[in-house]
Amino acid sequence: MIKDDFPGKKSIALLLDPDKTSGKDLKRILQIASGSGTDYILVGGSLTFSSIDTLIESVKNQCRIPVVLFPGNLLQLSLKADAILLLSLISGRNPELLIGNHVIASPFLRDAREKLISVGYILVGCGKKTSVEYISQTEAIPSDKTELVVATAMAGEMLGLKMIYLEAGSGAFHPVPAGIITAVRENVSVPIAVGGGIKTRGEIAAAFKAGANLVILGNGCEKNPGLLEEACAERDSARQAI
Numbered sequence: 001m002i003k004d005d006f007p008g009k010k011s012i013a014l015l016l017d018p019d020k021t022s023g024k025d026l027k028r029i030l031q032i033a034s035g036s037g038t039d040y041i042l043v044g045g046s047l048t049f050s051s052i053d054t055l056i057e058s059v060k061n062q063c064r065i066p067v068v069l070f071p072g073n074l075l076q077l078s079l080k081a082d083a084i085l086l087l088s089l090i091s092g093r094n095p096e097l098l099i100g101n102h103v104i105a106s107p108f109l110r111d112a113r114e115k116l117i118s119v120g121y122i123l124v125g126c127g128k129k130t131s132v133e134y135i136s137q138t139e140a141i142p143s144d145k146t147e148l149v150v151a152t153a154m155a156g157e158m159l160g161l162k163m164i165y166l167e168a169g170s171g172a173f174h175p176v177p178a179g180i181i182t183a184v185r186e187n188v189s190v191p192i193a194v195g196g197g198i199k200t201r202g203e204i205a206a207a208f209k210a211g212a213n214l215v216i217l218g219n220g221c222e223k224n225p226g227l228l229e230e231a232c233a234e235r236d237s238a239r240q241a242i
Contacts, residue, residue, distance in 0.1 A: 002066050002083040003117055007039070007163070007191050007214035010238040012204075012231045014038050015070060015195065015218035017045035018055040026058060032225050034063045036232040042216060043081065044070035046131040046170070056080045072135070074101055077108055084115045087165070090156045091122040091149075092138025119163045119193075120156025122149060124180060126197050127173025140169065143176070146183050153184045164188060166212075168196030170219055175203050178210040185211025201230040208238035 007013075014033050021029070033041065041063070043055050052069070056078060059067050069081035078084075086109070089097035109116060123132060125140035133140055141148050153164045164184060166176045175197040184192055194207045195216030207215050215235070221228050 002040075002068070003115060006068070006083060006117055007193065009213075010208055010235050010242070011039040011214045012228070012235045013040040013042050013068070013193075013214055013216045014221060014228060015042040015044070015216050016055060016059070017218070018043065018050040018052050018076075019045055019047060020222065021055065022050070022058075026055075027062060029221065029225055029228070030059065030063045030065075032228050033065060036229040037236075038065055038228060038232060039235075040068050040214075041065045042068045042070040042085075044072045044076050046072045046135045052076045052078050053080055074105060077105055079112050079115075081115070083117055084109070084112060085163075085165075086116045086118045087121045088119065088156070088161065089123070089136055089138060090120045090152055090161075091124075091141050092136055094136055094138050097136055097138070117163060118161045119165050120153065120159075120161040121165050121167060122152055122156075123167050123169060124149060124176045126168035126176060128171070130169025130171055130196070132167065132169045143180065146180050149180050150183050150187050153188050157188045157190050161190065163191045163193060165193040165195065165216075167194075168198075170196060172197030175199075175207065178206045181207060181210035181212055199224070199227070201227070201234055204231050204234045205238070208234065 066082045069084040123140035125142045191213040193214040194212040199220045
């Protein structure tokens with residue numbers, strides 16, 4: 001069961017947006033993901049024009065990498081994934097994303113409890129306002145407010161969340177600073193995922209060294225598919241260093 005050890009050791013995940021991934025592009029990136037040993041495929045996005053079920057089924061038909069649902073909204077709920085991230089946007093104060101949507105989704109997800117992983121989702125401001133901020137109607141925590149990010153992560157763990165996700169946002173100018181990752185790592189015991197704005201192998205190495213358990217790649221791989229191979233190579237180096 002993926003839930004039991006997600007993300008466990010140092011891992012790489014590829015995030016696929018159902019509205020940006022299909023056909024030959026999907027086939028190509030999945031071939032790279034499989035060949036490089038990518039640990040997880042995450043599916044989800046800020047908007048919903050395409051079927052999330054269709055994307056999950058297509059991924060499962062083309063590779064054996066575990067699929068994890070990363071729902072951007074209630075229209076992206078699916079039971080077809082191997083695991084489901086139950087996201088609480090704890091950096092914001094939008095009650096719908098703290099508990100409201102979870103109440104609505106609970107009857108649908110009731111029989112999939114064995115797949116659910118509760119995640120404290122923290123937006124960190126990294127250079128520009130992102131789609132997540134527009135859609136969620138919340139503000140990211142400024143990247144120079146490390147103490148606020150740490151306190152938010154600590155609160156999430158105290159509330160029983162099983163993972164903290166530090167997110168710079170799709171299209172961010174730069175990734176979550178290593179100093180923030182290190183500070184959070186020193187204050188929480190649950191796994192830490194980091195994503196958004198990651199464009200180079202050096203940034204992936206910095207995230208792992210700072211204490212990230214899972215590095216999530218999205219837009220960076222759309223523009224540079226080879227980044228996924230570099231990421232998995234860096235993951236292997238990080239595992240050997242432990």
